Amino acid sequence: MTNIPANLLVADDFVASLDADSWVYFLCNVGDGDSQLVLLPELDGRRKAIVVDAYTDKVVRLITELTSRGVLDGRDDIALVVATHPHQDHISNMPNLFRTHGHRIAEFWDPGYYHPISAYTTLMKELQDRHATIIYAQPTAGLRRWIGGTLVTVLSPAVGLRNRFDSYGTEINDSSISLRIDHPAARATTRDEQGRLQEVGGPTSTLILGGDAQTLSWSYVMVDFPYLPSSNSEAAKAIAAATGTKDLLNTDVVKVSHHGSKRGVNLELMERFSASIVLVSSRARGTSSHGFPHSLTQEVIREVKEPIATQHGPTQRQDDWEHQVYYTHDLDDQSTALGSIAIVFRGESRQLWRFQDDRLRPIDLTDARRRT
Amino acid sequence: MAKGKKLWNPTAPERASNPFDEIRTLKKDRYLTVDEIDGNTVRVVIAPWPSVDSRSRLVFPVRASEDGEMLDDPSDSELILDGAVFHATVTRERARRQQPAADRSLRVGDVFWFRPDSDWLAVDGSELEGQLVDITYAARGEAKAAMAWAVTGSSEAPADLITAGAELDDGDRDREKEEATDTELAPETTDEPARPSVPGSVASPSV
Numbered sequence: 001m002t003n004i005p006a007n008l009l010v011a012d013d014f015v016a017s018l019d020a021d022s023w024v025y026f027l028c029n030v031g032d033g034d035s036q037l038v039l040l041p042e043l044d045g046r047r048k049a050i051v052v053d054a055y056t057d058k059v060v061r062l063i064t065e066l067t068s069r070g071v072l073d074g075r076d077d078i079a080l081v082v083a084t085h086p087h088q089d090h091i092s093n094m095p096n097l098f099r100t101h102g103h104r105i106a107e108f109w110d111p112g113y114y115h116p117i118s119a120y121t122t123l124m125k126e127l128q129d130r131h132a133t134i135i136y137a138q139p140t141a142g143l144r145r146w147i148g149g150t151l152v153t154v155l156s157p158a159v160g161l162r163n164r165f166d167s168y169g170t171e172i173n174d175s176s177i178s179l180r181i182d183h184p185a186a187r188a189t190t191r192d193e194q195g196r197l198q199e200v201g202g203p204t205s206t207l208i209l210g211g212d213a214q215t216l217s218w219s220y221v222m223v224d225f226p227y228l229p230s231s232n233s234e235a236a237k238a239i240a241a242a243t244g245t246k247d248l249l250n251t252d253v254v255k256v257s258h259h260g261s262k263r264g265v266n267l268e269l270m271e272r273f274s275a276s277i278v279l280v281s282s283r284a285r286g287t288s289s290h291g292f293p294h295s296l297t298q299e300v301i302r303e304v305k306e307p308i309a310t311q312h313g314p315t316q317r318q319d320d321w322e323h324q325v326y327y328t329h330d331l332d333d334q335s336t337a338l339g340s341i342a343i344v345f346r347g348e349s350r351q352l353w354r355f356q357d358d359r360l361r362p363i364d365l366t367d368a369r370r371r372t
Numbered sequence: 373m374a375k376g377k378k379l380w381n382p383t384a385p386e387r388a389s390n391p392f393d394e395i396r397t398l399k400k401d402r403y404l405t406v407d408e409i410d411g412n413t414v415r416v417v418i419a420p421w422p423s424v425d426s427r428s429r430l431v432f433p434v435r436a437s438e439d440g441e442m443l444d445d446p447s448d449s450e451l452i453l454d455g456a457v458f459h460a461t462v463t464r465e466r467a468r469r470q471q472p473a474a475d476r477s478l479r480v481g482d483v484f485w486f487r488p489d490s491d492w493l494a495v496d497g498s499e500l501e502g503q504l505v506d507i508t509y510a511a512r513g514e515a516k517a518a519m520a521w522a523v524t525g526s527s528e529a530p531a532d533l534i535t536a537g538a539e540l541d542d543g544d545r546d547r548e549k550e551e552a553t554d555t556e557l558a559p560e561t562t563d564e565p566a567r568p569s570v571p572g573s574v575a576s577p578s579v
Contacts, residue, residue, distance in 0.1 A: 031447065056446055088407045088417045092446040095434045116483050116508075116515035117405040118419035118432040124518035125429050131525025172408075172480050289452045290410060360445055 004321040006332040014342070014353055014368035015069050020045075022346040023150070023183055025207055025253065028058040029328040029340040031283045031359045032259050032292050033089030035059035036209065038181060039071065040079070043148040047072055048079040050152070052179065052209055054093040058340070060100050061362040069365060078104045079147045083123065084211035085176040086115035091123060098126035105134050111157055112138030113165045113175035138162075139177065141224050151185035154178070155249075156213050158220035173258060176211030178221065180251070183345065205345040206250070208273060210257030210264065218257075218269050225249050227272060252350060253277040253343055256301070260293025260327075270304040277324045277350060278305075279341060283359070284329040293327065301325055326352070339363075380422045380430055382485065382510035391469045391505045397421055398487070403432075404504075405511070406482040412455040414478060419449065421485075429521070430514050451500075458500070465504040483511035 018024070020042040028035040033055030040048045049072060051059060066072045078101060083091045098105065108127060114120065127136055139145075140162050143154040155178040157170070164170045182204050192198050213221070225248035228239055254275040258264030259282040270278075278301050282292035298320075305323040308315050320326070330338040339357035343350055352371040355363045379397040384390035401421040408415040422430040435444075459478050466474035488502040 033446075088415075088446065088450060092449075099434055112519070114512070114515040114519045115405075115407075115481055116511040117407055117417050118403060118422065119417075121422075121430050121515055121518045122432050122434055124515075124522040125431070126434075127522035128429075128518075128525055131522070136522060168479065168481060289415075290413070 001317075001319050003331045003333045003335070004319075004338065006334045006336065008321075009332065009338070009354060009369035009371055012353075012368060012370040014365050014370075015071060017344065017351075017370070018071070019346065022344050023205075024345070025343045026059075026062060026363075027255060027279050027281055027328060027341040028056075028062065028363065029337075029355075029357055029359055030055045030058055030281070031329075032281075032288050032290055033092075034084070034211075034255075034259075034281050035093070036255070037062055038207070039066070040148060040150050041183065046077065048077050048147065050080045050082070050147070050181075051078060051097065052082045053084055053090040053211075054097045055089050055091075056360070057093045057096050058357075058362060060093060060097050063101055065363060065365055074104060076104060076106060078106065080107045080109065080145075080152070081105055082177055082179065083108070083110040084178070084209075085111055085172055086113055086117065086120040086123075087172060087212065088117055088119060090212070091117075092119045095119060095122040095126050098123070098130065102126065102130055102134075105130075107135040107137070109137050109139055109177060111165070111175040111177050112162065113170070113172060115172060141220065146185055149185055150181060150183040153180040153182070155180055155208070155221045155225060156211070156217045158217070158224060160220060161217060171214065171216070173212040173214045173263075174217040176213040176217060176257070178211045178213050178217070178257070179209045180249075181207045181209070202347050205348070205350070206252050207343075207345075208249070208251040208254045208275070210255055212258040212264070214258060214263045215266065218265070221249070222269065222272065247272060247274070249273055251275050252345075253279065255279045255281065256297070259288075259290070260297045261290070262294040262296040264297060265300060267300050267303060270300055274304070277326070277343060277352070279343075280325075280327045282327065282329060284327075287329075324352075330354070338369075342368075378424050380424050382505075382507040383513075385472075385509050388472055389470055391471070392485075395485075395505070397485070400487065402486040402488065403511075404484040404486045404500075406478055406480055407450070409455065409478060409480055414453045414455045414458050416451045416453055416458075417449055418451060418486075429518065453500075461500060461504065462506065466506050469505055471506050481512060482506065482508045484508075 023041045024039040026037040034053040035055050035058050036052040037059055038050040040050070049063065054060060063072065067074045081097065083094055127134065139154045141154055141156050141158045145152045157175050157177065161170045161174055165175060184204055190198055227247040227249065228236055230236060230240065249272040251273050252275060254273045256265055256278060260280040280293050282288055285291060285293060302317050302323065303309055305325065306317055308317065326341055328341060332338055337356060337358050338354040340355045340363050342353040344353065354369050356367045356369065357363050381392045381397055399421065403419040403421055405417045406414060407417045419432050422432050425431045455478060462478065463475045485505040485507050486500060486502055
């Protein structure tokens with residue numbers, strides 16, 4: 001595998017590139033952990049954000065940076081904060097997030113898995129102190145929450161897993177909240193001159209954030225969000241009528257669960273996602289104390305993109321970047337760290353940006369480079 | 373932190389002896405949690421020893437990203453240990469303190485009071501050098517109570533969020549405070565939150 005050619009990434013003005021209808025997913029370069037932010041499209045001239053996990057304080061500083069550049073206005077603009085599960089590498093800076101931007105947060109979700117690390121206890125204390133202003137929920141699979149024109153669907157944990165938390169009968173990674181984010185949530189519906197209902201608007205873009213969910217959790221997800229091929233059966237017709245005929249796990253972009261560990265995803269799950277863009281948040285192998293990303297999972301991702309397992313003869317694969325598989329620890333062919341990732345969704349287009357930050361340096365939006 | 377805050381003294385299950393009847397907690401003590409187990413690798417998260425606030429909640433120091441430099445690298449507070457070596461240490465220390473089920477397996481969510489032998493938290497062959505006491509019972513109870521208080525916004529949690537044996541009721545806390553005040557084994561008072569004395573890293577950790 002070779003690194004991304006530097007000439008495929010050009011310096012550009014990230015903030016100026018955003019129009020009112022575009023929305024953005026940031027995957028911060030924090031090493032073996034997760035810190036993510038979803039910047040929603042403008043509604044009545046204002047944007048809101050969703051924060052998903054906070055390992056280092058990079059996402060906290062990103063909010064400050066977006067505010068200073070006028071992308072966020074600092075007033076009740078953090079619609080939702082999600083702590084996918086209470087591992088250190090997902091919540092260690094959640095208390096800091098609440099201390100720094102708590103007055104802007106409307107709602108907080110976690111799986112309800114209590115874990116006695118200091119960050120969890122402190123996070124709960126911060127929530128208690130803001131009980132009057134922040135809604136606190138512990139969602140399970142199937143919950144759907146609309147924020148403006150954006151739909152957030154909880155894929156996991158399943159109720160069956162949640163009911164085992166109290167006995168520690170669920171492995172902590174399998175307590176993860178996994179999310180599906182769709183925008184626009186549904187095409188706007190209007191009436192024509194004859195009073196008939198008509199759908200208007202563009203296609204929906206989808207993002208799936210996998211938390212650290214492992215095989216057990218994903219097995220429930222695959223049951224709860226099925227793919228049933230079209231047939232003439234009454235059941236298939238009924239499901240198609242209710243949901244359309246698409247696979248409920250199909251997505252444009254996926255953040256692979258558990259930093260690309262061998263227990264995070266398997267081939268069938270990645271086939272269900274069938275994502276155009278696949279993202280992994282981890283240190284480079286050799287520097288990760290957990291050995292992330294595991295080669296087994298990398299091969300699974302590649303096999304979905306370029307199925308060669310059943311072929312005879314040479315099996316040379318294309319580079320990951322050619323298949324739009326990106327890692328937060330990516331380097332370009334000049335050995336420059338590409339750093340944090342942003343995907344800008346605009347209609348049917350998806351644009352990749354990198355910010356050249358190393359693991360411990362804040363994102364500077366003026367360092368943005370856009371993939372051509 | 374306001375002057376005079378008490379350091380936390382963990383409790384023990386009913387009918388079990390409490391090592392903290394004899395141990396006086398100090399600022400240099402550390403709060404160790406088993407955060408992840410992957411095969412024979414154990415990730416332990418280290419925090420300064422907590423104090424207790426006026427609402428009887430555990431308080432760990434928090435910094436805010438308001439200005440200045442990036443905050444400490446959170447991975448500096450993580451140790452990657454050899455699971456077998458750490459389990460042997462834990463088993464030996466549980467037995468020495470006559471704690472129940474001394475040889476039970478390590479689990480995510482196990483918590484230990486740790487007093488390092490020196491200011492530097494030396495790790496030799498993945499073995500922690502210092503005194504260790506299993507405080508999982510008390511720490512899980514505190515975490516669960518913290519969640520319940522976050523749900524309700526008060527320190528009066530709904531009954532169904534607190535299971536028997538996992539909580540401290542206000543009476544227990546009041547008695548604990550009175551006892552602490554009246555005996556020489558009282559938790560130490562401190563003006564400052566306990567903080568790492570020297571920055572460190574996973575490779576060369578220090579707290």
